Amino acid sequence: MTQADFIIIGGGIAGASTGYxxxxxxxxxxxxxxxxxxxxxxxxxxxxxxxxxxxxxxxALTLASRDFFDHPPEGFCEHPLLTPRGEMTVDFNGDPAELNNQYLSAKASVPEMQLLSADEACARLPILRREKVHGALYDPSASDIDTDALHQGYLRGIRRHQGQVHTNHEVLGLQRDEQGLWQVQTNGQTFSAPLLINAAGAWADQIGAMAGARRLGLQPKRRAAFIFAGPEGLDTHHWPMLVSLDESFYMKPDAGMFLGSPANADPVEPHDVQPEELDIALGIYQIEEATTLSIRRPTRTWAGLRSFVSDGDLLAGFDPQVPGLFWVAGQGGYGIQTSPAMGQASAALVRGQPLPEPLTRFGLTPALLSPARLG
Structure with a gap:
């Protein structure tokens, strides 16, 4: 049996940042x-x-994470974690009230947010069909995240402090003994620790149930994406990410190509999700309707899972009924950009410590993160 102080189930961004x-x-x-x-x-x-x-x-979690992205610890990564991208949200349906509502809402957390005319939007992104554009929002602070560098930096930090990351270890059994130690049985061996962190992503409810906890109603949702070639003869690397105001698609430059998505959120059971042909076709159609691009055939397609609880907020806190079980779940598509703040918050709360000052400065409290809020 291998003993530890903390066992984290799940090596994605939630588990890695908490472990870091x-x-x-x-x-x-x-x-x-x-x-x-x-x-x-x-x-x-x-x-x-x-x-x-x-x-x-x-x-609040996103804003509290910005300083880490801008100033990661020495040795965390070899290159900057953020690259300026910009994001433009375009009204293709002629809904000025909704555009203004989103502008006012966004400006509260992004003071740099700009409201653009149709002509200004087309000047920033020349592939837009002018007759389809009714106005836009532009966020100059939006940035691409080097996800691999971020995730690997977290995992390296765990190993640097004598932690271990075990892959190919499926959890087969969970039991808390009379001494208050969790016994975690995997297909490889047994591990023991007083504190168990459930960061199993779309499978967090299943892991919680194995530990004797009530399910929190976590709902995984499928989102499809694809890579396609951009227009020849144009320098596109500086173009902003394009998002439709009604969230029917998005696209952005990606390593000399483009990444596109129909921005779908289809409820599914947790599994190794694959893209549906209809979703890819819909994403291509939406992009071709809004722009002058012609997408012959994507070079790659995939789908991912984004998991939500009922209120759409992220979870970090002890289970209300099961001692020693801590949840880090419900990232809902925001797990990467919030991971510095969520990792710090989770590590503090697991140890019974108050939230760090940089997080409380943005109004975050243990109650806002706790799974107990779900009733």
Whole structure:
């Protein structure tokens, strides 16, 4: 049996970031079922940093994470974690009231947010069909996130502090003994620790149930994406991400190509999700309707899982009924951009410590993060 201070189930962005900050306070063991971490969600994300979307809690976590992205610790990564991208949200349906509502909402957390005329929007993104554009929002602070560098930086930090990351370790049994130690049985061996962190992503409810907890109603949702070639003869690397105001699609430059998505959110059971042909076709259609691009055939397609609880907020806190069980779940597509704040918050709360001052400055409290809020 291998003993630790903290056992984390799930090696995606939630488990890795929590383990990164916990590892300096005790021995961390991360158990990942797949052959490599970040397989189902983290590794399939469009990975944009923007504080313009999400609930008030999500925006606060995003803003509280910015300093880490801008100034990661020495040795965390070899290159900057953020690359300026910009994001333009375009009204293609002639809905000025909704455009203004989103502008006012976004400006509260992104003071740089701009309201653009149709001509200004087309000047920033020349592939837009002018007759389809009714106005736009522009967020100059939106940035691409180097997801791999971020995730690997977290995992390296765990190992640097004598923590362990075990892949191909599916959890088969969970039991808390009379001494208050969790016994975690995997297909490889047994691990023991007083504190168990459930960061199993779309499978968090299943892991919670194995530990004797009530399910929190976590709902995984499928989102499809694809890579396609851009127009020849144009320098597109500086173009902003394009998002439709009605959230019917998005696209952005990606390593000399373009990443597109129908921005779907289809409820599914947790599994190794694959893209539906209809979703890809719909995304291509929406992009071709809004722009002058012609997409012959995507070079790659995939789908990922984004998992939500009922209020759309993220979870970080002890289970209300099961001692020693801590949830980090419900990232809902915001897990990467909020991971610095969520990792710090989770590591503090697991240890019974108050939230760090940089987080409370943005109005975050343990109650806002706790699964107990779900009733």
């Amino acid at each position: 900050w916990l590892s300096r306070h005790g021995r961390v063991i991360v158990l990942e079922r797949e052959s490599h971490p970040a397989y189902h969600s983290t590794g399939r994300s469009a990975a944009l940093y923007t504080a313009a979307y999400g609930t008030a809690q999500v925006r």
